[in-house]
Amino acid sequence: MLELRHTPALNHFKDLIGQTNHYLITILIGLEGVRSGIVTKGESFNVTWQPKSIEDSAKRSRRFARNSALSWAVDSLDTYIGFLGKKPFCISDSSFLKEIEVRSVYRKFNAAVKSLNFQTDFPISLIHLGIQWRNNLVHFHAENELDHEYATFLRNTDKKDIQERFRGLDSSLMLDNFKNNYSPTLKEVAAIIQSIHFVVVEMDKELVKSYSATDYCKRIIKENKQELAIMMKVNSDLQERKLIRFFLSKGFSMIENGQPNQKNIITIEEIKKTYTQHAV
Incomplete structure (x- = not known):
């Protein structure tokens, strides 16, 4: 017998987000090797690479890697929601289908949360923060702000619970970094990726429950x-x-x-x- 356990959209999502945290950590380890001088450009690597300051170059590259991982994770979320409107698995909620046709991942995610009747919690708030952070990093003139509802949830959630679930994450410091237009730290990116993965899987479970x-x-x-x-x-x-x-x-x-x-x-x-x- 066969049991419908997940949507095809989840396969696409997992193919994209996969081992994003692992890849990011691997890149950062390599860059630390570059910074310390342990790693140098091999002769077989036929490219021009002559940074004025290896340390500064490694530092900027670490920032680029974290920003890129955040952007990739948010785009994976966007792709998942978009695929929910594709045949053969297609959501029957017409208002939701209309919303996921727009380009805004913020609106798509809100539509998904509303359609499934999910209540605001810490992971959902983290995802919203990740969406706005990614937009500000990717779009030069963007000055997106986090909705008060999610900012309040992030600041008021018990810090001990947050640190236990997200390996010492400081949500207040995270919000300050976002407001100051800093790049997210490795711990902050990892927490957002973890939240996206968790919420998407929970959404998918709910979707197949009502599907014949x-x-x-x-x-x-x-x-x-x-x-x-x-x-x-x-x-x-x-x-x-x-x-x-x-x-x-x-x-x-x-x-x-x-x-x-x-x-x-x-x-x-x-x-x-x-x-x-x-x-x-």
Whole structure:
């Protein structure tokens, strides 16, 4: 049996955000090696690199890496929400669909939070801070401010809870850094990335709860008639393996136990039957 556990949008999101923290840390470790003189340009690296001050160059490059990681994480969030309006998995909330057509990730994220009835909490507030921070860093003349609701939440949340969850993060200092147009620290970027990942996964869980595996299967068949037609022509054993592999790529997971009549569960036999009924 197959269970619908996540949207295809989550696959795209994870492909993008992946190991962003790990990559950022790796870059920063390398730059520390450059700053200290342990790392130098190898002869096989055929580029011109003659900084006036290696230490200053490493410092600016660290800032660039942190800014880039923040921008990448916010863009990953933007991509996830955008994919929720793409077929075959498509949200039925018309007002939400209209909002995610706009370019503003701020409006898209607000629309998603509102549609799922999520309440403001620390991770959501951190994400809003990350969105405005990223906009100010990327757009030269931008002077975006954080909404009072989220700034208040960040300042008033118990500091001990914050530090335990986000490895010593100081949210008040973080807000000051944002207001002073400083680049975020490694700890601040990591906290925003962690929050984006957490909230997106929670959103995705809520979205699939209300989604029928059978209805989704019909949409998949409608959007992939030619590819599925080829699969249905092979022998039964190979056909089943191909179908399973295909539907796993669409957000389903294999399960051994479950009630076939549950809303988010479908059997291979039901998929074949649905194909016969809707592929024409």
